[in-house]
Amino acid sequence: MHNTAPVTDPVVRVRTHRLAFFSAVISLVAVFAAVGSTIPLFNVYRAENGFTNAEISITVVAYSVATLATLLFLGRLSGHLGRRPVSIASLILLLLGCLLLLDVHDIGILIAGRVLMGLGAGLASSSLTSYIVDAAPPKPAWLASVASSQTVMLGLAVGAVASGALVQYAPWPRDLIYLVVIGLLLLSVALIAVSPETATPMPGAWRSLRPRVGLPARVRRLLPVAAAVFLATWAAGAFYQAFVPALVEDQLHTRSTLVLGVTFAAYMGPSVLGAPLGGRFTSARAQRVGMIGFLVGMIGVITAIGTGTLVLFIAATVVAGASQGIAISAATRGLLHGSILADRAPTFSVIYLLSYSGATIPALIAGQLTHIFSLPEISLAYGALALVSTLFTVLGARNPQLSAIANSQDVQ
Structure with a gap:
């Protein structure tokens, strides 16, 4: 032992x-x-x-x-x-x-x-x-x-x-x-x-x-845009888990489980490029670039579902996956700016709450709506969420303040 x-x-x-x-x-x-x-x-x-x-x-x-x-x-x-x-x-x-x-x-x-x-x-x-x-x-x-x-x-x-x-x-x-x-x-x-x-x-x-949940005062103004980023991108991740398996079979006309696995990996895998790519920009610019790319990818995904084009679906998924990695890493970087050790656990609790809320709430609502709407129609709702979040990010993204690091008390 x-x-x-x-x-x-x-x-x-x-x-x-x-x-x-x-x-x-x-x-x-x-x-x-x-x-x-x-x-x-x-x-x-x-x-x-x-x-x-x-x-x-x-x-x-x-x-x-x-x-x-x-x-x-x-x-x-x-x-x-x-x-x-x-x-x-x-x-x-x-x-x-x-x-x-x-x-x-x-x-x-x-x-x-x-x-x-x-x-x-x-x-x-x-x-x-x-x-x-x-x-x-x-x-x-x-x-x-x-x-x-x-x-x-x-x-x-x-x-x-x-x-x-x-x-x-x-x-x-x-x-x-x-x-x-x-x-x-x-x-x-x-x-x-x-x-x-x-x-x-x-x-x-x-x-x-x-649980300790809270943000230092100096980064609180960044929270609304970060919330939009986390909610939209994690909602898409849950969409790929809950509904893409059925969409791949019913709309893209393949029952191949290997293709389904590759499709899911095409969303998750490219996000690893997000941090190094987003690190080339300021936090605000990286969030804008990432969310615009994410929206382009989601538009491509919805188009592929409508036309039944598997290749376009996978290509658009790669774009959305890489772009959400840029946006998520930039939003996280902004909220952690100037953090001390005591700040990090409460800050990550906020990030987890927003992210998993984005994964659970839309998936729960959309799952119940499958009794009324088709999956292509459900995908339009996820596209609308991506559009609203992207517009909000483009208009509202801000960089963290370089000063006021001393003002780091948590808001519990």
Whole structure:
């Protein structure tokens, strides 16, 4: 059993922290590969189990709510109990979710499995990302931020594409991807178990369960535009999970689960380009550029749905995905401008609230409206949300004030 105290000898620290960094990165990829693996199976569940589009949308909402609740209430727990135990707990929750999804025979099982995945993903988003930052080598300087932020998108893309390929070409189409992911999660548990701890356990775990939500006064004026960015882009992400599986089959005339996985990856994957591309501009300009590109992509997506053009749909998805990455990273950068350590947890709580609200509320409403409107009509509503958010961003985006850093009290 490894010592739970952080390694202090410099030579040993470099060697053992390389293992911790590698283990945490692999584990975070495994977590979100598990999350992404379910998406290509939605059409299988629709066809074989008779699940409706409204029921599928509920699973997306359930996942998002579980993730948000975990981030808000348990997001600081690894700083008190240690990165390793909390990271292992997150992986176990994902394992339980995958085991449950091996026997999907009614919508309740699918919802429960996605809830467990949401709890695990939320816990991993705080503990494993912190573990990566703790253990990252000092050079190159950008490695910690890129590995902690973009590994999530990599995992989602890998999980979706691998699932689509296995469902279409391999035996046991409903089960094999979950068995593969379970193996990857077990490997991740083993890696974390033999890796060193990077955080000194400290008292206050119960107090850390109380959410801290607020923004420093100096960046409060940036919140309305940032909210528009988060709401529109995360709503589109939920749209791709809840409704694009059916749209790909019904409007784009393909039942290929591999194509469906590639389509989902085409939205998530290119967003990794957002931070480096957006970093070339000021926060305000990057938000404008990102949202205009996002709107262009969404217009292309809606056009492709109307004309039944798969190639245009994927190309427009890539544009929307890369552009939303630019806008999201710029909005986050603006809200974190001049932040001190005490500011960051409450600020990220605000970001999580807005982002997951954007994912859940439109998906919940749209899911109920599928009884009245067709999916192409539902997609027009998402396009309208993108248009309104883009106009608001173009007209209202501002850069953070370079002064007044001293005025950093939180608004609780």
